[in-house]
Amino acid sequence: STYKIAAIPADGVGTEVVDAGKRVLAALQERHPTFALEWHDFDWGTGYYEQHGRMMPEDGLEQLRGMDAIYFGAVGWPGVPDHVTLWGLRLAICQGFDQWANVRPVTFHPGVPSPIVDAHERELDWVVVRENSEGEYSGFGGRNFGGREGSGEVAVQSAVFTEAGTERIMRFAFDLARTRDRKKVSCVTKSNAQQYGMVLWDDVFARVAQDYPDVETEKVLVDAMAAKFVLRPEDLSVVVATNLHADILSDLGSAMAGSLGLASSANLNPERRTPSMFEPVHGSAPDIAGQGIANPIGAVLSAALMLDHLGHPEEATRLREAVDKATGAGVRTRDVGGAATTEEVVEAIVAGL
Amino acid sequence: STYKIAAIPADGVGTEVVDAGKRVLAALQERHPTFALEWHDFDWGTGYYEQHGRMMPEDGLEQLRGMDAIYFGAVGWPGVPDHVTLWGLRLAICQGFDQWANVRPVTFHPGVPSPIVDAHERELDWVVVRENSEGEYSGFGGRNFGGREGSGEVAVQSAVFTEAGTERIMRFAFDLARTRDRKKVSCVTKSNAQQYGMVLWDDVFARVAQDYPDVETEKVLVDAMAAKFVLRPEDLSVVVATNLHADILSDLGSAMAGSLGLASSANLNPERRTPSMFEPVHGSAPDIAGQGIANPIGAVLSAALMLDHLGHPEEATRLREAVDKATGAGVRTRDVGGAATTEEVVEAIVAGL
Numbered sequence: 001s002t003y004k005i006a007a008i009p010a011d012g013v014g015t016e017v018v019d020a021g022k023r024v025l026a027a028l029q030e031r032h033p034t035f036a037l038e039w040h041d042f043d044w045g046t047g048y049y050e051q052h053g054r055m056m057p058e059d060g061l062e063q064l065r066g067m068d069a070i071y072f073g074a075v076g077w078p079g080v081p082d083h084v085t086l087w088g089l090r091l092a093i094c095q096g097f098d099q100w101a102n103v104r105p106v107t108f109h110p111g112v113p114s115p116i117v118d119a120h121e122r123e124l125d126w127v128v129v130r131e132n133s134e135g136e137y138s139g140f141g142g143r144n145f146g147g148r149e150g151s152g153e154v155a156v157q158s159a160v161f162t163e164a165g166t167e168r169i170m171r172f173a174f175d176l177a178r179t180r181d182r183k184k185v186s187c188v189t190k191s192n193a194q195q196y197g198m199v200l201w202d203d204v205f206a207r208v209a210q211d212y213p214d215v216e217t218e219k220v221l222v223d224a225m226a227a228k229f230v231l232r233p234e235d236l237s238v239v240v241a242t243n244l245h246a247d248i249l250s251d252l253g254s255a256m257a258g259s260l261g262l263a264s265s266a267n268l269n270p271e272r273r274t275p276s277m278f279e280p281v282h283g284s285a286p287d288i289a290g291q292g293i294a295n296p297i298g299a300v301l302s303a304a305l306m307l308d309h310l311g312h313p314e315e316a317t318r319l320r321e322a323v324d325k326a327t328g329a330g331v332r333t334r335d336v337g338g339a340a341t342t343e344e345v346v347e348a349i350v351a352g353l
Numbered sequence: 354s355t356y357k358i359a360a361i362p363a364d365g366v367g368t369e370v371v372d373a374g375k376r377v378l379a380a381l382q383e384r385h386p387t388f389a390l391e392w393h394d395f396d397w398g399t400g401y402y403e404q405h406g407r408m409m410p411e412d413g414l415e416q417l418r419g420m421d422a423i424y425f426g427a428v429g430w431p432g433v434p435d436h437v438t439l440w441g442l443r444l445a446i447c448q449g450f451d452q453w454a455n456v457r458p459v460t461f462h463p464g465v466p467s468p469i470v471d472a473h474e475r476e477l478d479w480v481v482v483r484e485n486s487e488g489e490y491s492g493f494g495g496r497n498f499g500g501r502e503g504s505g506e507v508a509v510q511s512a513v514f515t516e517a518g519t520e521r522i523m524r525f526a527f528d529l530a531r532t533r534d535r536k537k538v539s540c541v542t543k544s545n546a547q548q549y550g551m552v553l554w555d556d557v558f559a560r561v562a563q564d565y566p567d568v569e570t571e572k573v574l575v576d577a578m579a580a581k582f583v584l585r586p587e588d589l590s591v592v593v594a595t596n597l598h599a600d601i602l603s604d605l606g607s608a609m610a611g612s613l614g615l616a617s618s619a620n621l622n623p624e625r626r627t628p629s630m631f632e633p634v635h636g637s638a639p640d641i642a643g644q645g646i647a648n649p650i651g652a653v654l655s656a657a658l659m660l661d662h663l664g665h666p667e668e669a670t671r672l673r674e675a676v677d678k679a680t681g682a683g684v685r686t687r688d689v690g691g692a693a694t695t696e697e698v699v700e701a702i703v704a705g706l
């Protein structure tokens with residue numbers, strides 16, 4: 001089948017890694033012509049913003065609506081405020097298309113040094129499911145004196161959790177757990193210190209768990225979960241957490257695997273009413289942009305998540321195996337202890353397909 | 354000089370480790386009679402709650418007010434709700450005495466296995482400064498349908514930050530940095546996604562930093578900081594963060610050092626208007642309570658923080674060195690890979706004083 005894919009490389013190394021991902025996908029398609037991708041390229045981002053005063057056109061979402069998926073790079077550039085780059089493009093797409101489930105696998109790759117003792121001997125493999133539509137990043141709140149020094153200012157930042165939003169992410173996590181070898185969901189909250197939002201999470205988790213008697217469960221406080229990540233990661237399979245908690249835990253997991261440059265992510269609308277978005281977890285990295293040394297693996301593994309979503313899990317597996325062959329052969333960028341360029345990593349992955 | 358110290362062992366292993374700490378302090382005082390402690394013991398906690406319907410007497414704070422310090426164990430027991438044990442005692446003391454600065458050192462000990470590669474060869478040593486009076490655990494918010502299933506409930510949990518509360522914790526962190534070999538403060542926020550409270554933190558950090566031109570600074574987003582903990586901990590000295598962020602990061606740091614059982618903590622009222630409180634970071638651990646196998650080191654190192662606060666840094670150093678001699682000699686409880694009892698660890702520490 002043929003799929004219409006929107007490519008939005010956006011800023012900094014985003015353009016380099018999206019290009020890398022597209023080339024790997026092209027090579028895969030050539031060798032295994034079970035699918036075809038029809039690319040639609042969009043030059044949105046801070047460059048577009050400098051010309052048009054916005055990160056994407058007013059009808060941006062409409063232009064994307066007919067796509068089968070969105071393949072995204074990264075946003076952010078010095079001089080352009082974070083809230084413009086994020087809410088103007090990346091979060092506008094996430095929220096506009098109700099991509100409420102964010103999936104972030106934590107995977108270890110041969111040859112990539114991990115800061116964790118014996119990580120490679122321990123068969124570590126888990127996935128963080130992030131609630132992507134509400135919670136701590138809802139944007140509610142205010143400041144009463146606009147930052148004026150000595151004003152005795154008070155700032156309120158409110159997290160909003162709904163029963164519906166919580167229930168759907170829990171069900172998503174349980175359904176995902178059922179597809180894995182280890183059928184277990186760990187639910188993260190801080191319900192001993194936050195009695196409203198986090199107790200709602202506890203309540204909904206307990207209710208939903210009843211519908212999945214075949215899935216093992218545990219409730220872990222977020223501070224204890226951070227400790228558990230480094231002390232007993234073999235005990236994890238699916239970790240479901242709020243927007244903020246999962247943000248922290250998924251970065252921690254990626255770092256344990258050796259680098260944020262390896263981490264992939266899917267922003268899903270599981271009902272498939274709208275296109276889902278696939279992107280590396282890393283940012284636009286202005287400090288190394290344009291040098292051809294960015295790690296393309298986060299983007300390549302995000303392409304694998306996209307193939308899964310499009311219904312091509314075998315092709316996704318080939319992509320993952322080719323990545324492991326490349327890292328195992330020592331073809332690694334600087335962030336993971338090597339000296340290879342983006343191009344060399346792409347070539348090694350393509351050779352292993 | 355003689356100090357009046359309130360001992361509140363409270364629940365579970367709290368009683369065992371406070372007892373251990375008191376014995377180590379008694380031995381230290383005997384060998385180095387530069388100070389004397391006058392203990393005042395309080396039997397507050399869930400046992401007291403079961404008899405009196407509250408965790409401490411109504412005039413509990415008044416009973417403590419004349420003390421030079423409070424030496425605390427841990428609260429929590431199955432069947433008694435968290436909010437009762439926490440807000441009824443531990444947080445009642447923190448808040449009642451405006452212990453707004455929580456100091457949590459991350460220290461590595463010889464012979465204690467760390468999950469981090471080469472941790473012992475890397476001279477890792479940093480301290481998390483936690484804002485202890487406001488922020489995400491302020492307790493504001495609500496639920497509109499009290500947890501009723503299918504009600505379409507919304508829960509709001511609000512974090513409250515004040516300019517005054519933020520400024521004092523920043524100044525505290527900078528002052529602390531000045532006392533350390535590496536004069537550096539890393540300020541943790543999530544100001545790219547939370548524009549009210551976290552931007553207030555950024556603003557105040559920038560202002561306060563101007564008064565400390567001799568102290569190096571960095572701003573790190575909380576997700577990136579979790580990654581930095583495991584990837585580049587040698588780059589850390591003082592890490593200042595909100596109540597929630599520091600809660601997570603300090604547990605992560607303790608786990609990196611091998612166990613939460615080693616972690617110590619000071620809840621300070623830096624103006625010394627009220628007594629400060631010293632306690633291990635671990636909880637009451639009902640699963641191992643009463644077995645004599647709890648790790649006493651978190652409590653012993655909290656006693657060292659108490660000696661620092663009372664103006665006896667040399668004695669505090671002796672205590673720390675004796676702890677390292679004990680762990681280095683292989684006398685370790687189960688949580689850190691040994692088989693020693695609490696008693697055996699206490700004896701080893703006392704022998705090393």
Ligand SMILES: CC(C)[C@H](C(=O)O)[C@@H](O)C(=O)O
Binds near residue numbers: 192193
């Ligand atoms: C028990 C809980 C409320 C507490 C906290 O977060 O303050 C604990 O996690 C800690 O870190 O001391």
Ligand SMILES: CC(C)[C@H](C(=O)O)[C@@H](O)C(=O)O
Binds near residue numbers: 281545
């Ligand atoms: C840039 C930031 C708002 C973003 C997030 O927290 O969503 C990032 O940290 C991530 O994890 O994708």
